[in-house]
Amino acid sequence: MxxxxxxxxxxxxxxxxxxxxxxxxxxxxxxxxxxxxxxxxxxxxxxxxxxxxxxxxxxxxxxxxxxxxxxxxxxxxxxxxxxxxxxxxxxxxxxxxxxxxxxxxxxxxxxxxxxxxxxxxxxxxxxxxxxxxxxxxxxxxxxxxxxxxxxxxxxxxxxGLTAYSAVDRIMPLDPDEPVVIIGAGGLGLAAIAVLRYRGHENICVVDVSEANLALARELGATHTVVSDEQAATQIAETVGGPTSAVIDFVNNGATATLGFKILTKAGRMVQVGLFGGEVTLPTAPVALRMIHIEGSFVxxxxxxxxxxxxxxxxxxxxxxxxxxxxxxxxxxxxxxxxxxxxxxxxxxxxx
The missing domain is CATH 3.90.180.10 (Medium-chain alcohol dehydrogenases, catalytic domain)
Known part of the structure; x- marks a missing residue:
């Protein structure tokens, strides 16, 4: 063979x-x-x-x-x-x-x-x-x-499975709580589909590609933001404040830093992507804000x-x-x- x-x-x-x-x-x-x-x-x-x-x-x-x-x-x-x-x-x-x-x-x-x-x-x-x-x-x-x-x-x-499992890790949430998806490739698009199936109504997708963001909107993303230096401010303005959960399908130093920055108190960040790198986080806010950071593999x-x-x-x-x-x-x-x-x-x- x-x-x-x-x-x-x-x-x-x-x-x-x-x-x-x-x-x-x-x-x-x-x-x-x-x-x-x-x-x-x-x-x-x-x-x-x-x-x-x-x-x-x-x-x-x-x-x-x-x-x-x-x-x-x-x-x-x-x-x-x-x-x-x-x-x-x-x-x-x-x-x-x-x-x-x-x-x-x-x-x-x-x-x-x-x-x-x-x-x-x-x-x-x-x-x-x-x-x-x-x-x-x-x-x-x-x-x-x-x-x-x-x-x-x-x-x-x-x-599909990776998105399904990652969404499970951020639930339960109220349908109108903001969820941010970083990366609108195959995984991010699958996550939008799973969230819509679960009845979620506030999905913000972040990507560097306008074409990918257009696909995200077609699949049911309620908000889209271009990933750049102003992304954190734009996300907060778009969803009306800090976000309840972030699923990072890129997961490099820049996106992990962004995800941590935009989380609300007791928010949850799920790191999925394998693009690599590293991130430095202040330790005290993790405790004071009761932030959940976890990895998800398929x-x-x-x-x-x-x-x-x-x-x-x-x-x-x-x-x-x-x-x-x-x-x-x-x-x-x-x-x-x-x-x-x-x-x-x-x-x-x-x-």
Whole structure:
């Protein structure tokens, strides 16, 4: 089978041919139909994450195996199943939950694989969806998407799930309390859709791109602000004062500083993005204002399945999707476009 992979210290996407795996036990082999392209993959291709003054978190130094096959927003058709699989059969179309844990720790036993300290995520530590086939370690990580458009369904495994989980972290709120979304890419747009589904009526979106802000308004953002040096003042004027919650889908030094600055007393800031850097905060106001600052990394398999059911009911608006063919060149071009900020919505590669 063909895989589209990166090697250590080499940003080139290589077209390699390797033997297709044979599933055993509860494993399931799927033929890839759709693979969404996430900004996380741009960091993976670069080899790590920016930690500000602490340097770079190197994936190679952390023991990630190469060649690395990225791609974690995957819809596929079941090709083969292991001898213990009971819930799927060849020919079934499924969305894959990629945030696989060790299966043994307290978090995994509770169904919170995404919080596992030794996670084996598909598209990072295990082969992902930029390939002809993908091996899923357990049938429990598969969701039936019957009735959903496959390209949009693929995005629910990351951009949709990440937004859904992040919104859960700021609730409950009154519908008219101001919520600020920083970043109107695929994740930010998904968060708008989730907030509107939850009945929220005061959503302010901040981005550097006017085109992205226009998409945010189409999806239901009630206010939009261009990210610049006056953003904090403009946000306060727009929403009528400090904000109850901030979800930062960029999460660099500038946006984290902005988020902290605009929060009301006992406000909550959820940091999601992986753009990197660092931020310096005065300690006393964190206590005096009772500020909540927390990180959020994707969501649980149950949350993904809940989100799929919401989408099936027609209660969740779809974010803009641009389809491109799945190939080594297309993976490289998609990642280049994301890095350059030339993508509105989500790119999904189609086999």
């Amino acid at each position: 063909h895989i589209y992979a990166v090697q250590p210290d080499d940003p080139t996407i290589h077209n390699l041919e390797v033997p297709a795996p044979t599933p055993t036990g509860q494993e399931v082999l799927l033929r890839v139909e759709r693979a969404g392209v996430c900004h996380t993959d741009t960091h993976l291709r670069e080899g790590g994450y920016d930690l500000g003054s602490a340097g770079v978190m190197s994936l190679k130094d952390r023991g990630i195996e190469y060649p690395m096959v990225m791609g974690h927003e995957v819809v596929g058709v079941v090709e083969q199943v292991g001898d213990q699989v009971e819930t799927v059969k060849p020919g079934d179309q499924r969305l894959i939950y990629p945030w696989v844990g060790c299966g043994e720790c307290r978090e995994c036993r509770a169904g919170r694989d995404n919080q596992c300290a030794t996670g084996r995520n598909l598209g990072v530590a295990r082969q992902g969806g930029y390939a002809e086939y993908i091996l899923v370690p357990d049938e429990k990580y598969l969701a039936d998407i019957e009735g959903l458009e496959p390209s949009w369904a693929a995005t629910l495994a990351c951009s 969501g649980t398999v149950d949350q993904m399945k809940e989100l799929v059911e919401i989408a099936k009911r027609g209660d969740l608006p779809s974010i803009p999707i641009e389809e491109r063919p799945l190939s080594a060149d297309a993976v490289a071009k998609a990642l280049d476009d994301l890095t350059a900020g030339n993508v509105s919505g989500r790119i999904v590669l189609t086999a």
